[in-house]
Amino acid sequence: MAKKKACKKCRIITNAEECPLCKSNDLTTNIKGRVVIIDATKSEIAQKLNIKVKGEYAIKTK
Secondary structure (H helix, E strand, O other), X not given: OOOOEEEOXXXXXXXXXXXXXXXXXXXXXXXXXXXXXXXOOOOHHHHHOOOOOOEEEEEEEO
8 A cells, every 4th residue: 555645835645646736746755743624615724724625634744
């Protein structure tokens, strides 16, 4: 099973080699914390983290 990676630009977590949101190839496996956003329009956490699309996100990446 492939290790999950987070995009360094938008922080979405994926198994792909390219970010599904911003199409960046700048991914990392060094993830500090995770948050799952179900409804980005109603989530206060999504608003504070500037997340616009539902999904699993890294809180911090290196």
